[in-house]
Amino acid sequence: MSLFRRVAVFGVGLIGGSVGSGLKERGLVDEVVGVGRRSESLEAARARGLIDSVSLDPAAAFRGADLVLLAAPVAPVVELLESGLAAVPGRLLVTDACSTKAAVLAAAGKLDPRHSFVGGHPIAGSEQRGSAAADPDLFRDRVTVLTPTRSTSADSLARVRELWAALGSRVVEMDPRVHDRILALTSHLPHLLSVFACLAAAPALEAAGRDFFGSGFRDISRLAAGSDEVWRDIFLTNRDNLVQDLETLVRLVSEWRSVLERGDAAAISAGLKEAALIRSRLLRKERGGASES
């Protein structure tokens, strides 16, 4: 039996496409409508069977949907929420998949009060772009954070929980500000470090060419290949936390600079061991098994 009759997905990229295909492959939805700005990419997603129909008009596509998922970058999601969706009749249940939550929740306050909003963020697949990488199992064994507030109804929250649980995700609830603080450390600062690795190494690319970049550089720079539109919006809407984390980074740089200048082998060794231990604790029960590094 279908969980949803008609789901409208605004932004059919990796996340939107994976939700569409995940719902369709599991027989959980009668129809998925993909909404976006470019008909070519929507048609490509339809051709791959990720969505059933396409629309360039959010208000028209959302009409009659029993769930609206906003899976675009933060800025267009905020813009859409700030429009209030007052032109869409009925009572919409709206959720999102944005990587920062405080700005999205603030914008959701502008929604016409007929509609309900539940903030969400599936923690999955940040370095890939586009619906070509969509995977119906992208969310399996991953965590999805929901950020209910005092104005969130229990029914709306339960319905959005059902969505992510049906896709195999473990759902946790969290204050939106706590979410943004944590994700700054686990995702947004790491992304910026990847960008710094690229920007700092540019002179070596000019001078020596790409043969001097090994597989380690390929790993550390992978995040920097992500969508600049998605990440610009994340950085802008989580900038207070990111600035705070840059202060932590400056402190680390200062400590390591001092350790290096005095050639303190024991301190270098201790820092490297600590970092490796943190990573091993992260990977202990990683999906994909022990062989993954």
Add this chain to the structure above:
Amino acid sequence: MSLFRRVAVFGVGLIGGSVGSGLKERGLVDEVVGVGRRSESLEAARARGLIDSVSLDPAAAFRGADLVLLAAPVAPVVELLESGLAAVPGRLLVTDACSTKAAVLAAAGKLDPRHSFVGGHPIAGSEQRGSAAADPDLFRDRVTVLTPTRSTSADSLARVRELWAALGSRVVEMDPRVHDRILALTSHLPHLLSVFACLAAAPALEAAGRDFFGSGFRDISRLAAGSDEVWRDIFLTNRDNLVQDLETLVRLVSEWRSVLERGDAAAISAGLKEAALIRSRLLRKERGGASES
């Protein structure tokens, strides 16, 4: 026909094991002797066919070798070179595979003048550890840097060139100080950024658990899982360059902090695009094809 009769490999980890198996699989050597500090790991490498015989005594193992490859971390390699190898009879041809070259070349100046030394660094596989990951094709289509000096004979240089070329590597010659400058940007600073990502994120691991770390964090932290012994030595022996690169990092942090604080979307976007462009230039002709990201 064999290229070498007897090759002694000091340090049978990823690099030493890959050279051993690469020479043996191609029929380029009559015997590979593995030399190290722990007989268990040497025996494991012999059991996998990477080497033919094992020794815990460098002087005994090097006797009669027509090539000695030092593939241990920098500190034990420097220590061995500083011993002069005066107790080993005959005229050894010694080369190394260390990731920094200035310190190794300085130590090689202490070698008994009967012996010849050619500094080398195959740029391959830095994030894996141990001979279990050895691959006879590890060096194929990769660059190996050789760092001849005024005291390097043309014959010795040609012989070490033959080694790496036979394993499929492209060989380039470079001043050791230029090598260390470039590798600081392409490998050593990126490694430290990976360490910083782990150290900065530790509070989030405590507070929220590993479910909040996505695949992007797994990529950026992979380098930090490397051997602390190998990397301690690299950092210590390339610390002047690394300190210089930390100054570049501080400048980048300061620029981005200012851009974030004033919410400059255009500048954020430009920086992200620039980093992505640098990465795409690196990967344009990457081994493994266009699908690799």
